[in-house]
Amino acid sequence: MFVWVRNAANSQLGWSTDYCKTWEWSEWRFTEGFGCPTILNFGSHYSGSRDDYMYLYSPDHDSAYKNADRFVMARVPIDQIRFRKAYEFLQSIDDGGRPTWTSDIARCGAVFEKPGDCSRSGISYNAGLERYLWWHQMRVEGDDNSRFKGGFVIYDAPEPWGPWTTVFHTPLWDVGPGDQAFFPTKWMSKDGKTCHLVFSGDDTFAVRKVEFEV
Numbered sequence: 001m002f003v004w005v006r007n008a009a010n011s012q013l014g015w016s017t018d019y020c021k022t023w024e025w026s027e028w029r030f031t032e033g034f035g036c037p038t039i040l041n042f043g044s045h046y047s048g049s050r051d052d053y054m055y056l057y058s059p060d061h062d063s064a065y066k067n068a069d070r071f072v073m074a075r076v077p078i079d080q081i082r083f084r085k086a087y088e089f090l091q092s093i094d095d096g097g098r099p100t101w102t103s104d105i106a107r108c109g110a111v112f113e114k115p116g117d118c119s120r121s122g123i124s125y126n127a128g129l130e131r132y133l134w135w136h137q138m139r140v141e142g143d144d145n146s147r148f149k150g151g152f153v154i155y156d157a158p159e160p161w162g163p164w165t166t167v168f169h170t171p172l173w174d175v176g177p178g179d180q181a182f183f184p185t186k187w188m189s190k191d192g193k194t195c196h197l198v199f200s201g202d203d204t205f206a207v208r209k210v211e212f213e214v
Helices: none
Strands: 002-006 011-015 024-030 053-059 068-077 088-093 099-102 112-118 121-126 131-138 151-157 165-170 194-199 206-211
Antiparallel strands (some): 002 011, 011 024, 053 068, 088 099, 121 131, 151 165
């Protein structure tokens, strides 16, 4: 099991080989952006992945507490996740929707742009709908704490790098959206229309059932 941890001088990679009883930590950290990364979730043991890469997304900022103007994206071969030199960064997407990757983090481009409003997120692949579902936190203007107040947006795309369309949007929810949310792949129906959003709203472990209209 792999985890990216924020507040560790941008972010740091950890892994466990004993079902989270103990953890090991990488000797390296990202030092340019990637202050609040999230891993693209596929099925158990990354089953259902489109290829042999793990994908990683983050607001383009060193801090997890500051909004950015864009999200950036990286990928790494699944069997080389622990090695910094194996990581590539999305540089651009051509008119045909094909991505270009670079090993130089300084040349990293945007996978999503929304000036001043790119914050924490969570993303999963919905195999039934064959779409990538990306949850974005929305903070109330003037309030950096979304634990008890705020909203969110859900975007979807046919590929991990887009193009993104809006599925759902609310600037203010009936509860706080929390610091993090995502759709666990294990809790999706076979046709993908019924899912469950797991989030940390009001500082709790919270779950909401979701029915997608297709």
